[in-house]
Amino acid sequence: MSGFRLETGGRIDRSQPVRFDFDGKTYQGFAGDSLASALLANSVMLFGRSFKYHRPRGLVAAGSEEPNALISVNRGPGRFTPNLRATGVEIHDGLIATSQNRWPSLAMDFGAINDRLGMFFPAGFYNKTFMWPRSFWDRVYEPAIRKMAGLGDAPTTEDPDVYASTYAHCDLLIIGAGPAGIDAALGFMDTNKRIVLIDEQDELGGGALADPALWPWLERSVKALADAPNVTILTRTTAFGYYHDNFIGAVQRLTDHLPDVTDAPREKLWRIRAGEVVLAQGAIERPLVFDGNDTPGVMLSSAAKVYANRYGVAVGKAPALMASHDSGWHDVFALAKTGVGISAIIDVRQSVDSALMHEADRLGIPVYLNHGVVGVNGRHGVSSVDICDYGDQQVRRIDTDALLMAGGWTPSVHLWSHSKGSLKWRDDLGAYVPDVPNENVHCVGGCSGDWDFGTGAIIDMLPTPKDQSRIKAFVDFQNDVTAKDIMLAVREGFRSIEHIKRYTTNGMATDQGKTSNLNGLQIASSALNKPVTDIGLTSFRPPYTPQTFGALAGHAKGALFQPTRTTNIDDWAQAHGAVFELVAQWRRARYFPHPGEDMHAAVNRECVAVRSSVGIFDASTLGKIEVVGPDAAEFLNRMYTNPWKALEPGRCRYGLLLKEDGFITDDGVSARLAPDRFHLTTTTGGAALVLNMMEDYLQTEWPDLDVWLTSTTEQYAVIALQGPNARKVLEPLLEGIDLSAEAFPHMAIREGRICGIETRLFRVSFTGELGFEINVPTAYGRAVWEQLMAQGAQYGITPYGTEAMHVLRAEKGFIIVGQDTDGTVTPFDAGLDWAVGKKKPDFVGKRSMARSDIVALGRKQLVGLLTDDPNLVLEEGAQIVADPKQPIPMTMIGHVTSSYWSETLGRSIAMALVAGGHDMTGNTLHIPMPGKTHTAKVSGVVFYDPEGARLHV
Amino acid sequence: MSEALIRHEPVSDAPFVAEGVRIRLAPPMQRHALRARNAEDLEGLLKIKIPRKIGASEGGIMCLGPDEWYFRSEVGTAIPTGEGLPVAITDISERSICLIVEGPRASEILMAGCPLDLDQFAVGQATRTIYETVEIIVMRAAEDRFHVEVWRSFSAWLWMAMTMAARH
């Protein structure tokens, strides 16, 4: 038996019964009940099995500090949440909850064998066992441990819930809406400060919710705050972390308490910047440490008061109190008022306040001063307790069906500590309280050590005549850490609380030691014979209570995770069956398969079409920067390897950009439009990096130059037309531009109109065929593309994607920065020293090209590879060796950077970086792969039309 | 050849309406990036007042940096190139689109993803900032109306994020 519903009292709504399930059985509670209070009212005392020993466990607390009663709630497919504290789950019709960490059932758990074998699982045993034989770890130990240990089951299906998030700003943020927090809010209500008041519970009031005398004040205050226009109240909201500059993270739970599942957001992440923060988080009561203190039915006395006064549930017919603090006495007096009979008050102190003695006497409660509990009888509930008279060491038995613990109070300094406020020890409280703030914050009420419910003795464990090594006196309920574990850690040489914590796992459970840290500290202090302040205090880390992944990151699920950038022509590509790939954040068409074609067939067809007639390609993603000002050419001269000053307006140049260390970082063809205006291009992925690098030099090294940079990547859609028939397709659509070979040579730019739209027309080629890149204002990209497709139909114009683009450029030996270079390749290594201006006194990277490492022999150099088997396509990234017979580990002399099937050449081609490669032309190299070693001959990188005749038509 | 080719925009021009907020695509306009060592050179060239304070806007010109202005004008407005002067005038009309967010919940919707205290933004105040990971320029055009300039390729994502925030 034990728990039962009181006939009257509580803030529950007795007119609204609620039916819910726990472990397959249906129970009834009332609206306003937590799962904990509703089950307790139904005499359910067993809530779970402990982590390591699988001991039967019941409720310890009534709030979010609850360490034992971890349950799972199932709201439907994909909506299974483990490790919720039963004290924080609001019941609603149809709630389905289950206990955890037990099999086959809570009452009859096979894991309890661990309890019997407890001597083999002391603290730190993880570090000492399961080591041998090593092979057993994967197959035997780990699977077994995973099955036996742990808390709830992780969900296995995708979470369909929606999550929201927002930033918010306020002048005053009050965290905690107990009496102290509410008072703080009332104090500033009539100002024009923007105030936000947060509480983790479903209604404001905190401790006042368990004190009926305060309810009229509470009702008035809540109404006043709700009516105040400058006050925002967030209930069911946990402030989980305090970050720099008064930035607080909080999660608001919106729908878990509702009976129906909808697509309204389940939780909302609040990221709040506060001018000032007031912390009113209260204090948490401490359990006492004695043999059997984890028996179901043993709980904090303040919790018993909350169950009685807030929920109308008695924890037992005749509970006893074990106290070291006055507050426990007040709690049982409040219980007595509800009609519960108190079987005894046991207090470790030799004397207490006479007013308390008097009241106990008046209520007819037997009092045992200078006594302590040394044993609890009963396994799934309390039947009696054994208490020891510390005077004469006599032990007697007291019949009782619940035992309440009042071990003193620990101010909640979690968020204060996140903010790096300092703490100071108070001997009188046996606790740390906030000292010097690090942010604009102060603490009020219980969390600052400011309470008015009496005093108490500070002790580590209740003294006992029993052998400490034979008893189980729990300190950390959730991680199954006992007092002897902590003493063992000290015996094994651990001195600092950081080590003791990690060796015993005290304070490392999901409750972050809310009910165990200070007890652990006191026990360590006694064992080490040092003051608590000498041992240290472990760090408090966000989150204050566990938060869902959904709340923290779910607002950016799916398509919201990151933008997929698409060009103006992307819709057309999609409608025409393109297969896409992601390049940086852009979605680019990779190939356009006809029905029945796989990628190779499509790419082969696309390449052949470009070289035999004309292909059309969306090059809009390429980075573009407009460089404008009287010093534009001077600036480019200093940035790139090439000379720029003599480039005439209307001409283009291939630019190579190095970092200061001499290595290639980007490249692109750029055009001079006017003496003071250049249109630069960069690689797709490098656009932002190049602009940032250039701005850095301009702003911080050469601020005297009159030149400015503007990103125009998205100003222009770019359509590449490549192939012998490119001119024929383009000419009829142009106005104001003479397309003839004489008027418009390769590597030039002209301005005019295409289909009536102004255009910057480049004659450039990344394929080695006659080519143009048509830049038009972005919104017209698609329309111009469609016009070109229509115009080109008679020539069999073929859209091609990035895959064909890669093959075509490789056939001509053009590098792709980031594929054929890796940040350690110089222009000379890549065969691009022709692009380096020899007469320029300085440019970015020039000095580095004279570094000893850069001029040394044996550097990796870009070469071509032609496999002996022409049908074999090497794998990109494959390593190359000179002698395949050398012993392993072999000396790798390079790797394959680009590799394709060339339909044009009827054989495979590859590019590779090979040490000393430029001097190896004609040599045979070896590429070991699983199962076979391939051979290839070193060649030049230009495989097709080496004279470039096809370009200059 | 058809005279008027169709423009394709990255978001629909049908406004999104939810309680307390409306989000719609602004009609096409001209945009120019104005840079200069001395604002006077731009003023002389464009015959228009250039606001000096970063964050201020005046007559279609927003001051985004110590030597950077964002100039929005009606389609068809003649803008000189400034060739030869220590200025840089660059046409970026197509680079961005403008989403107009209006209604009593306008600032709330923007603050779903933007970390600035937009409630304290004065009418006429403008700044480059960020919405989650996407760069935007936000300008308070009126008490209940914000203009959000965003690069084209990010605008579909921004539309999705803001309309979702509006629905919540």
Added chain:
Amino acid sequence: MILIHCPYCDEKRPEIEFANAGQAHIARPLDPSGQSDADWETYLFIRANPRGRHHERWRHIHGCGRFFNAVRDTVTDKFETTYKAGEPRR
């Protein structure tokens, strides 16, 4: 999320509008070709890693776009001061 005072905007702005830009006050030599290998190596690669007060650069990339200098404590992560590019070391 730290608030950083941008010396150009002259207001505190959230950290995610900024990008860190490495150690401050490392001027590019006016005559790189005249640098010895050792001096050039120092310019390229050698950086301070102090525990405490550190001079570094930030860029207000999603704001005014300017590079500027800052003194930040690498242990407490607090900004002591920020100042414009080109101003002397504080």
